[in-house]
Amino acid sequence: MISWRKHYKKTLIAIGLLLSTSASFYGQDGDPKNGEKLFKANCTACHALDKQVIGPPLKGVVERVKTEGGVDKDWLHKWIKDNKALRASGDKYANEIFEKFNKTEMLQFPNLTDKDIDDILAFTTNPPAPEPPKADDKATATAGATAAPADKTTTNIVIISLLAIAGLLVWILVKLRQLVTLGQSEELAGLNETRVRSFKEMYEKFHFIGKGLLAILAILAAYGVWNWLMWIGVYKGYKPEQPIYFSHKIHAGEQKIDCQLCHSSAKYGKVSEIPSMNVCMNCHRTISEYNADHYMEPGKDKAFYDGEIQKIYAATGWDPAKQQYTGKTQPVEWTRIHNMPDFVYFNHSQHVIAGEQAIINSFNKKNPNNKIDVVCKACHGKIDTMNVVQMANDFTMGWCIECHRTTEVDMNNGYNKEYFKNLHDKLKKQYPQDGGKITVAAIGGLECGKCHY
Template structure:
């Protein structure tokens, strides 16, 4: 006789085990926490909807289950894939081979079991993104007041232009009438007699006051020479120069919004003579996995598609195939327009200013600022301006010889700096005797005005 009670108990046990297994996959994970963990640990190599360095992870739990594995296997793989492959796990080695033998980072000790559950829940049920308004409409709303004001100003300018054109037309008409009258007068004998009298009077007047005329001519010559001299002094000065670049790059997004350190891209700025223009390989360190712009900041008049299009330009120049996640070997150099470029006869060393003079330059610059908002926190800003607020980089200062000398005369040397403390030890004592104890020692006192320091 069949014992239904016995089979009933077995069925309940099986159902409870099935439910508990399902709960461990879905109920225990928090997709919002998983999203944060995914962004912090996984986005460099993975996306939910496409292959980056590693495979797309959207629905990875179901994919693994279809291949005969379970959540426990995923925990082992995420925690320490190297250990799992070394154990001879066939599926682990298959995944490794399929993805170009690129080893995944080991997260053992970094991610707890709960963290992994949260990440898996995010890949299975990602939280819905909040609806984002159309970028162009958003920009229009933010700047609606400015747009209205600009329209009013444009209308006013149009009225002024029309009024000016009417006035010029009236003046031209008046001049034509006067010319017509002069032509008529020229035909009369009275005009010839009057002209001869006027010529005589003018010659007598010139002879009487000739010294005044000569003085005025001399004064005009002085002003003309000053104008030529002033013009010559500003040759090669391009303050405000902001050329259009072949690939649009916003320092405000990178350095301002994302807080990327200057030296991550300009690696030569601190320890090299020149700052260097970063190669596109530096860009690809991040943009190999960041193929779309999803940031919150959008410059007025632009949208996210615009920024994404500029990222695609990088791919085109370096020969990056997004679908295959590999370089094609077809490259094209970018013809950047250089903004800061010293003449050949000028010697400037970035490392000397950034390493030895970093704190001194920051302190000296901030001491001149009356408004706290103009003070700087990074030495780069003293010369290049607040780069982290610029969408388009421009030359922020004159970079003339006078500008440099003024800085050398007002910037106090940081004698607490290890380099200066040792190098100028004896000189420091000499300067103390010369200037007196407690006096400020500026850069000009240690050779900052010597011609050979800056010129070959």
């Protein structure tokens, strides 16, 4: 009996040690919540939990390395902190992984402490369940779905009301005509016989007034035609649908991506080109789904955004499962929004570099309640607030001239101070009405040959 109890105690101790060792091995001695933050900050560029990105999926990685390579958590610590040194030491499993993933070298994280790595491994072993969306978020998500039926109902009510009003007006006119007919006297009937009954008779009787009215109508018609011609090609507010949905509000607004990261030639070239799909893939090679639940447009859900990312993969021939290009690409037919006429010369670099601060200062002076921080916004509007890009200004000749007349050139910067050294005083005397201020117009900004050649 004593012997049995003795063995029973030993068995319980062994089971306890086994459980504690197992829990420690599988990453449960870390903090999964802190591990989630560290994972997002350090790992998501190359890894996801449940699918391969550049590197393998990391969910259950502790158990996987034990099964595949017979290594423990200490090996993972060495691999994460300095996998290059681990491979150089001749570690068989480390070199097998390196070969398996096309010799893609993993970043080294010597800055992570053992506690940090334990927290990350705890997160990959047992990720915390996502928090349920708040009531406000649900209301926002369903706003788009309910908006369309509500708008349709309102439209129907308005149409029915207008038809009812039209019917009532017709009935009133009929009744008034009947009353007028019944109320006509013999004297009034006699007068009606003498009234003008044709346009010819009216013109002969009132020809002076008629000629005057025709002259006025001719002038108004000529003005209307001229005004119509002047607005040909002016498409302020134009915002076409694109083959791949791209929200500048998400990228430039929410994510704070610099305009010139994608439109790189705007700073050093004449034209601000449409970014190639390879530029998109710089980020979306690892971002294969939309996870910014804090911002979704009304009527759009995660599935919509994920589908648009898949269009990028189809255009570039990227296989997210194999993490490689297939070579089967598809052209993307973007709809151009801003298009200068062929007879107009406009150089982006001249405005973005030479005129950057002058344009920003001029715009903010004229719009104190709507200031800008990037020169692009002076012409293209606050594009970081647009989900669908639209033409924000007229882009007419008059619009450009007005900008040249009011934008003051910075004569104190190194280039202008030296270039206009002998011209500075002369310009101040030539344009005293501006209080000595030198505008773009004063240095040739209104010369025809600057924009037309």
